[in-house]
Amino acid sequence: MLSRQAIVDQLTHLVGKDRVITDEPVLRENSVDRYRKVQAVFGIYELPLPAAVVKPADAAQVSAILKFADRHGINCVPKTGGSATEGGLETIVKNSIVLDGSDMNRIIEINPTAMLVTAQCGVNLEVLENQVRRHGLTIGHSPQSKPLAMMGGLVATRSIGQFSTLYGGIEDMVVGLEAVFPDGEITRIKNVPRRACGPDIRHVIIGNEGALCFITEITLKLYRYYPENNSFQAYAMPNMSSGFDLLREVITAGYRPSMARLYDAQDGAQHGFDQFAPDRCVLMFMGEGPAPIVRATADGIEEIAARYPDQDPIDGRIIENWFNHLNWGPEKVMEERELIRKTLNTGFTTEVSGNWDCIYPIYRNVLDRIQRDFPHGEDLTLLGGHSSHSYQTGTNLYFVYDYNIKKCPPEQELATYHIPLNAMIVEETLKAGGSMVHHHGIGKYRTPWTRQEHGSAYYILDRLKQVFDPNGIMNKGTIFPVDK
Ligand SMILES: Cc1cc2nc3c(=O)[nH]c(=O)nc-3n(C[C@H](O)[C@H](O)[C@H](O)COP(=O)(O)OP(=O)(O)OC[C@H]3O[C@@H](n4cnc5c(N)ncnc54)[C@H](O)[C@@H]3O)c2cc1C
Incomplete structure (x- = not known):
């Protein structure tokens, strides 16, 4: 060494x-x-x-x-x-x-004919989106961390944005990309709309979390931007079970709102939803795109919602206003630091996914398990969740948990609270047949379950590591468990 x-x-x-x-x-x-x-x-x-x-x-x-x-x-x-x-x-x-x-922060090309934008890995997403909007276009990617995150990390984590129900996750947006492997090989996957030339090798790179290669350049799809047509609809629902039912009906009927989110009462209250929907769950949709499509989507959602006698409509403008202030820039990070210091209260999330037939059991089992088994329940100041990314076959769940750390020194916060809470969520999700990570990546704290997540397919993942990073120099402990 x-x-x-x-x-x-x-x-x-x-x-x-x-x-x-x-x-x-x-x-x-x-x-x-x-x-x-x-x-x-x-x-x-x-x-x-x-x-x-x-x-x-x-x-x-x-x-x-x-x-x-x-x-x-x-x-x-x-x-x-x-x-x-x-x-x-x-x-x-x-x-x-x-x-x-x-420092690799150059926007290489915006091509409105091919509907492609190419940028280096260090280009900030908000900067890139603002540039393409000058051409009347959008990337359609809007994670809450848009002001902070850059293209390399967004691709490396398989990130997803708030408009995913229409545009998909980053994996649906990447057309081609360049990456460098540990032996120094620089590889470029070219930009074509589709091909059938063997397996889709983009997916070796997308989501590798820096554990296989370094992403240097990315080409994404572009879409026309029609903000003037946006529509917002929301409903107060009696419980999460009926919220999931309505959400599922909308999605599986074939409607594609750009945003579809379902909050339980606890999570909703931290966003102020208890002001207009006390003790209720809140289901919300945003429509986006050409005007006739937005109108048809809104009408379709309205028609399906009308079949649910227990829902109460909420003024879409309230939701629009809330939604427009959801993103996190550096100033919110600083505010949060101050708040932790002052209040000794902090919060984290663990995001998972499941098919429509197991998502409610995952929600219920996780909350029941934490309420039953977590030994410091009295320190929890928030325990709830929401769904924010839906698909034809299922949806995701963001579990949200806040706690006071007044009783232990900050060094012990991880072992006392975060790690056990995260573990209970992962274990219950895997038990019910879901995926333990929806979009933040495995990082270093869900690696104990990587093998269980993939089952017999872990063979494929493990071989990728052996082939591309035989000396194990790429981000040790991420995705792949380190044997003690
Ligand atoms: C307030 C907040 C809100 C968030 N909201 C969302 C959300 O809505 N949706 C979402 O998906 N995520 C969200 N995240 C998580 C995070 O923003 C995403 O994971 C994002 O994709 C990370 O991008 P980054 O550029 O900051 O990457 P980094 O933090 O720099 O890195 C993330 C991971 O990618 C690897 N990596 C970084 N760059 C490269 C590269 N060039 N080549 C190979 N590997 C690389 C790193 O090793 C690391 O494992 C949120 C985070 C915060 C703090």
Whole structure:
């Protein structure tokens, strides 16, 4: 193994001094992500600090860095926007390199004829979306972290946005992309609307969470942007079971609202829904696209909702106003830090998915399990959930849990609260036949269940790791469990 100083010297030789950062506060921040946001607020950093954060200028530099790391067995943690929530950015190995693509931030081409946009991995999604909107176009990708996240991370995590019911997740948007593998190979999958030339190799790269390769460039589809036609509808529902039924009927009937969300009363209350729907669940839809399609979608939803005698319509303008302020930029991150410091209260989410026939059992079983088995239930200040991404065959569930950490030092927050709550959600979901991760990625905290999630298909995933990263230098502990 090379010494820390030798790693820094070699990196400086490869990319120049300005691109290699070794300041201790930067290294500390780059040893964690938002899974350890509580500890970060109190300045507690317990993981090994990386040897350096390196900011390559282009794919050739990424290739040189990876080749060097591969030759010497140095762990590399890819990064772009830094909004990861599942430990994917944690440097669990001594003297890791954080490979930060945020300087690769060029929009390469907006092509309104081919309806394609190509950008480097470090382009911020909000910046990119604002640029394509100047052409009357949209990418259709709008995760809540749009002001923070960048293209590389968005593709690497299989992210999804609030308009997914119409546009799909990032996997439905990526047309082609460029990535660099640990042996230094730079690969480009070309942009074509479809092909039948063997398996779809885009999917080796999309969702790899930096555990197989580094994504340098992405080409996405574009759509026409019609914000003037947007419609909002919402209904107060008596319970989650009937909410899932109505949601399922709308989706399986063939309607494609861009946004479809169902909140339980507890989760809804933290958004102020108890003001207009106290103790009720709230189901909401947004229609988007050409005017006749939006009208037909709204009419169809109205017709289906009318068959549910227990629902009460809610003024769509309230929902529109709330929805327009949902995204998180850097200022909200700072506000949250202050709030944690002041109140010693924090909150996390765990997102899963299931087919229509098991989604309600997952919802019920998780809440029952936590209420029954979680030993610090008195510290929970919120336990609820919502569905925000629906498909022909099922939907997702975001479990939301807040808790007071007044009784334990911040170092013990993970072991006392977050890890056991996350585990109960994952276990109950897998037991009922769902998937343990819907869109945040496995990171480092759901790896104990990667094998169980994939069953006999884990063979395929495991072989990909062996073939593309035989020396195990890519983001150790992410997706693939590290054998102790
Ligand atoms: C407030 C908030 C709201 C969020 N809302 C959503 C949401 O609505 N939908 C959603 O899907 N997610 C959401 N997330 C999670 C997060 O924003 C997404 O996972 C996002 O895709 C991460 O992008 P990033 O650029 O910040 O990636 P990073 O945080 O930098 O990295 C994320 C993961 O991808 C890997 N990675 C990063 N760049 C590369 C690269 N170039 N090549 C290979 N691997 C790479 C990293 O190693 C890490 O494992 C939210 C997060 C926050 C904090």
